[in-house]
Amino acid sequence: MAKGYWITLYRSVSDPTALTAYAKLAGAAIAANGGRFLARGEAVKAYEQGIIQRTTVTEFDSVEQAIAAHDSPAYREALKVLGNACERDVRIVGGVG
Numbered sequence: 029m030a031k032g033y034w035i036t037l038y039r040s041v042s043d044p045t046a047l048t049a050y051a052k053l054a055g056a057a058i059a060a061n062g063g064r065f066l067a068r069g070e071a072v073k074a075y076e077q078g079i080i081q082r083t084t085v086t087e088f089d090s091v092e093q094a095i096a097a098h099d100s101p102a103y104r105e106a107l108k109v110l111g112n113a114c115e116r117d118v119r120i121v122g123g124v125g
Contacts, residue, residue, distance in 0.1 A: 031123035032094035046113035053106035061097030
């Protein structure tokens with residue numbers, strides 16, 4: 029079974045305080061669903077149309093597990109705290125193999 033990866037690219041952050049509160053709740057919800065952060069923080073370098081902004085890459089044992097984490101009640105609570113504090117691109121993709 030291929031691993032699942034949850035990739036989030038932040039285009040802009042208008043409320044860093046809300047983002048911090050969200051990150052605390054979201055991190056716990058993701059870990060409770062088997063997620064492991066592989067990378068998170070501001071991009072070191074951006075190419076093409078990329079922007080230097082916060083990015084996270086989270087690994088799960090499967091795509092289904094990544095989707096379940098995103099759809100979980102605990103993560104939904106984190107999203108309520110986040111509100112409109114940022115503009116993001118969130119994707120779940122399957123691993124190779």
